[in-house]
Amino acid sequence: MTASPRLPECPRVRDDVVFRALAREWVVYDPVTRNLHVLNVTAAMVWSLCDGEHAVDHMVQEVRDAIEGAPPEDTVRRDVLGALETLASRGLLR
């Protein structure tokens, strides 16, 4: 399975967007829009893999391996694609 048509094969985050971990959640700050976006754990993992070198299939595998109990691949893929589409829709990917 490949990524959504709106997504590049190997997504990459914008260089100017700042990612930081808080105590219980993760945030990204867009200095252009001055918006702060809160990420859930899956989106935070996806963010860390959006370096232009990881394909979506690889992301799905990495995220699935990181989750205790290894949930079904389809479930993880849906979550990863959802996170990527959210990041893209907020203009946070290159």
Add this chain to the structure above:
Amino acid sequence: MIVAFGSGRGRVVVQVEEGLAEHVAALFPEDLSLDAGGLPSIEVRARDMGFELVRSGPPRRVELSRSLPDLLVSLEHTLCRTLLAAEAESAHLHASGAVVDGRAILALGPSGAGKSSLALAWSEAGLPLLGDDVVLVDSAGWLRPFRRLLKVDGELFASRGGRPEETLAFDPDAEEVWYDPRGAGGWADAPAPPGLVAWVTFDGSDAVRAEVLGEADALRHLLDAVMGSGVPPALAMDRMIPWLPECRAVRVGFGSAVDAATLLVDWLRAAPLPDDAAPGSGA
């Protein structure tokens, strides 16, 4: 930093620390003088020795349409911008604040939210101020005062027993007066770490309403308060994130600045927050 700015008896006096005097003097070019009719000459002094500039002589027209309060507001605005430019390594928060037992309270919110009213209440309660409109965040993430005279609503000031006619640059028609906190709690004399951050709204309610904020919401409000005149927001963010685990954060609506100011001090001193066990959603 600016240590005094005001008018009286026919002149405007601006006092600044040595080193900044030339910046301030640059605001008053040689050919600047003021409208006839009793408007003041301008005098700029360094607090320490080394600089003194007096602009006097026959007054000449600059802008006839400007009243004295308008002119002073304009001068003060220009002075603040110049002084903030000299603090370019700090983050500049659009906030008021005071220091309580060595820790800072910050009140954030848009213009008209009540920040200056809270600062006035804190000052009158004897607390050293960090500012009524701008507070500085240094490179260590500690809060330092921006010593601008408070600009407070004249009616509020009078209703609290203040005497507007004794404030600087008083004009009977001015809606706001400048208040010098050195007559009360003064200015904070040392940097302080934050203990409580409040996003405030003057909503006229009888009782103070409050909601605890999660870390992300607190950070969002802090970032909204970062001004363009200091370090970039992304750098300011890295100075403020370390505050979040220990710093309480609340969203507050109030009708009485005195009541709200008192409650915020109590909360900083570890009184239970309105709903301490269940912070609001951070998402």
